[in-house]
Amino acid sequence: MFYLIQLLNAVQYGLLLFLLASGLTLIFGIMGVINLAHGSFYMVGAYLAYWLAKLTGSLWLAIPIGIVIAFAIGLLLETAIFSRLYKRDHLYQVLLTFGLILIFEELRSILFGDEVHGVAIPALLDYSIPLTDTLSYPVYRLFVTAVCLGVAGLLYFVIHKTRIGMMIRAGTSNREMAASLGVNIPLLFALVFAVGMALAAFAGTIAAPISSVFPGMGNQILIICFVVVVIGGIGSINGAMIASLAIGCADTIGKVIAAEYSAIAVYLVMALILLWRPQGIANKA
Amino acid sequence: MTGGEILKVRGLCKTFGGLAAVDDVSLQVRTGELHAVIGPNGAGKTTLINLLSGDLPPSSGSILFRDQDIIKLPPERRSHLGIGRSYQKTNIFLGFTVLENCRLAAQSRAPRLLNWWRDALSYNDELEQARRALAAVALADRADDVALALSHGEQRQLEIAMCLATDPQLLLLDEPLAGMGTEESQKMVELIGRLADARAILLVEHDMDAVFQLADVLTVMVNGKVLATGAPAEIRANHEVQSAYLGSSDEIL
Amino acid sequence: MIPISLPRTALLAALLAIVLFPLIGATFYVQLGAKIMIMAIFALSLDLLVGHTGLVSLGQAAYFGVAAYVLALISPQYEAANLWLTLPAAMAVAAVAALIIGFLVVRTAGVYFIMVTLAFAQMLYSVFHDTKLGGGSDGIYIYVRPELNIAGFKPLDLENPMQFYYFVLILLAVVYAFLNRVLHAPFGRALAGIRLNEQRMRSIGFPVFSYKLGAFVLAGALAGLAGYLAACQFGFVNPDILAWQQSGVVLMMVILGGMGRLHGAVLGAFSYVLLQEVFSAPALLGAYAKHWQLVMGSLIVMIVLVFPHGIGGFLDIVLRRISYRPPSSARTDGT
Structure with a gap:
């Protein structure tokens, strides 16, 4: 039973990472932009959940409103800033998005302070399933897992079965070709970017009741998402899925074996992948 | 023969x-x-x-x-x-001088990975080898020009001179x-x-x-x-x- | 190398000001000066990678921090450590860390390299943050600064801010001169070639991997020197000194000053620390001074958007304006 709980935790964490990493990897793959501020949107989502839940009294309202707000901020950032970055050297992308992180963190500090805030689990899901006499599993975590699976399925469907998905796939493999197919590139880019931001914020909103909201939460998870993208291979949604689950497991196994060193387990997995296949598991050299 | x-x-x-x-x-x-x-x-x-x-x-x-x-x-x-090769699209170090392009190629024959001290231009053998390669493609008089300043044809010649500086068979x-x-x-x-x-x-x-x-x-x-x-x-x-x-x-x- | 675009007299005046400054400056500013020079050494180490080899590392703080921790861990608690032992040890550990991590990261390129250097730096951060090895998130205090002892004779007392300033100044000059030689040596020329065109370097026979790894290790050791000095100056270490923000800040310095030129890294460190001091001065921004990173972040975003060819290019233009002033105004400046 103990192992079942750990497995469920690993899958839940892995799927949450996938929501973030899928946007990150698509934005890399299609626009060629490295966005350090991706994690900031996770934080934005979490703080929106905290703020909106307090305001409306319901997380069920906070989640959709939060997503819409994040999507709008994403669109705004894309047109105002990121659209000018696509052809620039990675160095400047790193620098600018580093600046954005500072701005987001300080705005968060000014608006919400530097304390840790909890977000209540909605009453509907606020109970646990007893597994043995002493062990039980919170329903909210199962809910998160299910929702993430749903979103992942939706993403898979959109990318592999729809016209816009075809454009996205064309964009990751060959940008000029996509342009020559008559795809409206600026619109596609803006859309992909905003969806990526919305996904990251969504991950933040639903994770908020589990992890609570705290300063720097976006950066912590951003670096883990980089590990996921490196392992999965840039631009690959399937790679991101496999890598997310692998990292979820590595993290959980690490916590069980040696809690102090659990953070290191994740990076060791990356080190092994780099030795074996530096371009990521989904991309051939 | x-x-x-x-x-x-x-x-x-x-x-x-x-x-x-x-x-x-x-x-x-x-x-x-x-x-x-x-x-x-x-x-x-x-x-x-x-x-x-x-x-x-x-x-x-x-x-x-x-x-x-x-x-x-x-x-x-x-x-x-x-084995030396030239590229279809001119592939030289445009920001370096013509001589430096060839000198670098010659330097590769005596890898000085751990030479972090002596000035690279003080190795006469390599400079000689680079100059010979330039002479072979008739670019000797352009040695001190920046590669960027060469005509397209001259850049193609330099490309070959770089190969020659490594003395390929x-x-x-x-x-x-x-x-x-x-x-x-x-x-x-x-x-x-x-x-x-x-x-x-x-x-x-x-x-x-x-x-x-x-x-x-x-x-x-x-x-x-x-x-x-x-x-x-x-x-x-x-x-x-x-x-x-x-x-x-x-x-x- | 003396920057061509700076007039020699201005440079001499600047050097003189740096050397004489501790004699007239208040202790706070002397300490600030030492901090700037420590960051300049740190920025020089990163410029070797970013500006001269074309490797954009976002994890340089790892080696800075590791060396700082080495000093903290091997210093005796209530007496001075021997500088001749602890400094080489700190740099060596930083170099070994760079060798191991470099062996893995140098296989990657472009965006991957950025992400992977950041990730491994974060791994080291986790080691010091999560485990008891380095005192956890509280860090370790260094109560007594190391001692510079040459056969019983102590030329400099590092506890004295002014003498510490000169010690750091000497090391900065040594690192600068050393890197200047390295970049003109065969090794440095090969790095320049790799930065411009890696594929061509391989086809004329350079083992590019080894060269990049060599640069990575050298940069790690020099970052370690800076980290050691920082630990000396601040008297304590905690995981924040190898946090990713630190890596971002030093990258900012390199770009701010104009990468690929050694004096640029020094200038960048100088500008960044001064800007930080100004933005975080309560006298200027009142209650918002503690949110100085908001101003800094906005400035960074503005700079990247407004100067599409990089800040280095912008600085070049400014310097050229200064150095090509009409003779008449130069004369009035001289008096």
């Missing part, structure tokens, strides 16, 4: 996502021989050069250089064994005449002719006048496959080659 076979390629294949760019290619080059590879665009000629130089890993087949299997060796190791030349005017082309043809005396050269070129002027042996590639190999006169008379060329492009032999 031709010597022994310095390069032996057997059954070389390279596929890109199921598409065979180079398909079961076999050929050999002898020292003192100029072996030209011709074929329509997309025939796999540049891919072949990339496989021989190590810039691309082959899917299957074998490459023997001086009877040593080099198929697993990275480009830098092949360079040290004596086999030169892989990928369309050295691309984009050159008539006069520049003629100079380059003369240069390649001179280089072929003491080395083996594998030449990929579209300029048929130059190819028939220079080549001792011709290989015709179509769709990644070798269509025919032989002396220029044989190739000229080959009906299969004529129809393949006429069927797939407007170039005339």
